[in-house]
Amino acid sequence: MLDIKIIRIKIRNYRLIKGYSQEYMSSELNISQTAYHKIESGKIKLKVCTLLKIADVLEINPLSLFTN
Known part of the structure; x- marks a missing residue:
């Protein structure tokens, strides 16, 4: 079963590893x-x-967001 909470945690972890801020991500995604x-x-x-x-x-x- 797919756990969206784990996917969100992985997104945050990858963002932090890259050194990207939420502001940078939002800018790249054209959202606030x-x-x-x-x-x-x-x-x-x-x-x-x-x-x-x-x-x-x-x-x-x-796919890396869906696997261990």
Whole structure:
């Protein structure tokens, strides 16, 4: 079963490893920093298209968010 909380944690961890701020991510995704924060914190749904864009910005394979 897919645990979206784990995916959100992985997104945050990859972002921190890259040294990217939430402001940088939001700028690259053309959304507000508040909206990006809500994505990471689970306050809004994470759409597949947004997940793919996030993976692109982080320069990671999207499948890595679904595997250990």
